[in-house]
Amino acid sequence: MVTSRLPQDEIDRAVEALREGEVIAFPTETVYGLGADAQNPDAVRKVFELKGRPATHPLIVHIDHPRVLERWALSVPPAARALAERFWPGPLTLVLRRAPAVDLAITGGQDTVAVRVPGHPVAQQLLRAFGSGIAAPSANRYGHVSPTRAEHVREEFGDAVRVVLDGGDCKIGLESTIVSCVDTVPRVLRPGFITLTQLRTVVPEVQGRSDADAPRVPGSDVKHYAPSTPLSIVNSRTLEEVVTQLTSEHERVAVLAMRPPRVANKFMTWINAGRRADLYARDLYVNLRALDKAGAREILVEEVPAGEAWDAVRDRLHRAASAENVVAVDPDIAALRADFGEDLGQ
Numbered sequence: 231m232v233t234s235r236l237p238q239d240e241i242d243r244a245v246e247a248l249r250e251g252e253v254i255a256f257p258t259e260t261v262y263g264l265g266a267d268a269q270n271p272d273a274v275r276k277v278f279e280l281k282g283r284p285a286t287h288p289l290i291v292h293i294d295h296p297r298v299l300e301r302w303a304l305s306v307p308p309a310a311r312a313l314a315e316r317f318w319p320g321p322l323t324l325v326l327r328r329a330p331a332v333d334l335a336i337t338g339g340q341d342t343v344a345v346r347v348p349g350h351p352v353a354q355q356l357l358r359a360f361g362s363g364i365a366a367p368s369a370n371r372y373g374h375v376s377p378t379r380a381e382h383v384r385e386e387f388g389d390a391v392r393v394v395l396d397g398g399d400c401k402i403g404l405e406s407t408i409v410s411c412v413d414t415v416p417r418v419l420r421p422g423f424i425t426l427t428q429l430r431t432v433v434p435e436v437q438g439r440s441d442a443d444a445p446r447v448p449g450s451d452v453k454h455y456a457p458s459t460p461l462s463i464v465n466s467r468t469l470e471e472v473v474t475q476l477t478s479e480h481e482r483v484a485v486l487a488m489r490p491p492r493v494a495n496k497f498m499t500w501i502n503a504g505r506r507a508d509l510y511a512r513d514l515y516v517n518l519r520a521l522d523k524a525g526a527r528e529i530l531v532e533e534v535p536a537g538e539a540w541d542a543v544r545d546r547l548h549r550a551a552s553a554e555n556v557v558a559v560d561p562d563i564a565a566l567r568a569d570f571g572e573d574l575g576q
């Protein structure tokens with residue numbers, strides 16, 4: 231379903247719920263968000279409770295226009311201003327010094343706040359009608375696969391969320407690029423649809439994510455974006471071999487690949503997501519959800535190509551994977567070591 235705008239009465243219902251301190255869900259171009267009035271600490275607390283999210287994990291404040299940025303940020307450095315002008319509304323989140331009035335529950339107790347102006351027409355409609363900031367993380371339980379359709383939110387939260395605005399499938403399908411503009415040199419904290427190269431066309435000094443921030447080993451970080459079925463990343467050359475190994479005892483295996491299978495196997499569910507990074511990203515969470523329902527013992531994901539276009543996808547896949555499974559099923563440890571760094575398996 232493709233929706234551009236929603237009827238005003240649906241927006242009004244969501245605004246009313248927000249004003250009453252309720253949690254609602256709404257679409258953005260990246261993923262669906264679980265939103266609360268950013269100026270109501272009790273409502274913000276409900277978001278953390280619903281998600282089961284640790285209190286130290288901050289939320290992004292969504293606003294309708296950069297002109298209200300000063301309400302949330304103590305200062306807006308020129309680099310942040312330039313990035314906002316070029317990429318907002320859009321899939322970019324800026325981390326800035328927190329204005330004194332910003333609730334510490336939103337920022338995880340930090341002195342910085344993350345802010346975004348989303349471009350989705352329904353998110354824009356909602357933010358304009360509400361007239362203030364909406365604190366919103368992705369509308370999934372902590373650590374699980376993010377939602378890119380309204381039905382995903384319903385499946386996850388049922389009636390606990392009073393209003394779920396249905397804006398159709400998210401066009402980008404992966405969370406926003408996060409850039410911290412707190413220090414002298416702006417730095418990417420999370421890769422997303424907007425690449426480092428694109429950011430540098432506006433602010434040449436933006437730094438990529440440092441190795442210390444990157445998930446060094448799948449599973450070393452707190453698991454995130456993860457289906458319930460264990461997920462492993464497998465080298466393309468050995469994919470069929472690993473499938474044969476795992477299905478030898480007639481157990482089902484689910485595969486997310488960029489190509490069709492070379493050998494048929496009745497115990498596997500295979501999704502060919504193709505080789506275009508943007509389309510692969512758009513469908514990633516829908517595909518992971520489908521494979522999670524396949525009744526498989528394991529989800530195998532064909533390793534995605536090197537290169538910037540795949541950075542965001544690679545980041546999510548590595549966080550969704552569990553290290554012990556990668557090691558157990560993939561004989562080609564050397565290739566994985568090159569990708570994940572030296573600490574593989576530790």
Ligand code: AMP
Pocket residue numbers: 287288289290325337340342343344366367368405406408419420
């Ligand atoms: P989600 O809402 O699930 O997309 O996750 C929000 C992301 O924004 C998390 O990765 C947070 O760590 C990040 N974030 C939010 N606020 C801040 C902040 N003040 N500083 C750094 N990262 C932040």
Ligand code: MG
Pocket residue numbers: 367368376
């Ligand atoms: Mg999330």
